[in-house]
Amino acid sequence: MSLVVAKFGGTSVADYTAMNRCADIVLNHPATRIVVVSASSGVTNLLVELAQPNVIESQRLAVLKKIAQIQYAIVDRLARPDDVAATVDSLLSRVDVLSQRFQLEPTKAIADELLSMGEQCSSALFAAVIRERGVVSSAFDVRQVMRTDSLFGRAEPQIGELKTLATEKLLPLLSQQIIVTQGFIGADADADGNTTTLGRGGSDYSAALLAEALAAEAVEIWTDVPGIFTTDPRLAPHATAIPEISFNEAAEMATFGAKVLHPATILPAVRQQIQVFVGSSKAPELGGTWIRHEVENPPVYRAVALRRDQTLLNLHSLQMLHAQGFLAQTFATLAKHKISVDLITTSEVNVSLTLDKTGSDSSGQGLLTEVLLQELSQHCRVRVEDKLALVAIIGNRIATTAGICQQVFSVLAPHNVRMICQGASPHNLCVLVHESEANDVVAALHRSLFEV
Ligand code: ASP
């Protein structure tokens, strides 16, 4: 049996009309047997508000009311609201109970269960929308199969157990009905199975994991943009959707700031060579982007990506001259402080590196602590620069195609380029520019590389 997993993001399941557009997509494609949903747009953010310490009672009640309004607006549009009203009632009273409990006992475990309620509601509602179309469907509690560790808020799925559980409990259901299940959430191995979450935006990851576990033929990520674009269309109005792209290129783009895909989404699909489709549930007729293991004739230039808010660390030491071990010492210090380095360039007595804020084990701001800077200062002079942006040209054979530098540098001529990285990867050429010039650089590169 060929199997497709379709995932719908928060805006795609925001209300009854949006859910019906998604139901059309599912029902038009008989191979789609598993539907993974995010919480209806806005609901997870509201739940996050409830999972804060010291929420005053009037505020708590106001948030509960907003969540109920979003969910009941969908129930009320159903031809037979009774089909799912009791389920939604009980899920919402669980939100009430959990949010009270969190105020008394603010644990990460309770926060995760609270956060999981959005997906529990949207999956129940989406299954009802499918049933309303006369097709057998039910909501499946993904916690029965999505086994994770107990790192609440950022739980890691246990791939082997997920596969065993999904094969045993989920697969047999698919021949009789369309299964609607929750993205973003899982459960640990505790006897009661504590609810966990995979991190904000984790639903794409859930869909890819389920596709991997069941060896699906494809996973579709339905969102509010018709695919992956050559660059952000707000920066270059002539940006176009890319019909087909390789896993390597897509992963590069995600790493370098393209927002369509959660970077980790790609990993389970890469492992199993499952193709991934990205499209807009509002306009499925526009098509979208297929991400495949291999594509025919990959072009030299594929896209331009932009990542703002970059910090550059410049280290200078005369000890480096004709010496050994300086880089080892520097990286050991950075690793000790759980800092992930992104780009790096070196000269005889200087090292420049940018900090990868997403990979570093810190919540952004606290990345460069005083302690770390002091430690580095013990063996070199440290300069920190911020307000920088990373512009990445993504493509293929970049390091081995003649003429690329000439073309890129002529575009960059009027700009001050703070750092360049080229040569390590065949898939990218990166330049670091001042934040204030970033939009112009992206637009100019797009014009020169894609609009001729
Ligand atoms: N609902 C979760 C969030 O908003 C997960 C997701 O949408 O992917 O982060």
Ligand code: MG
């Ligand atoms: Mg989302």
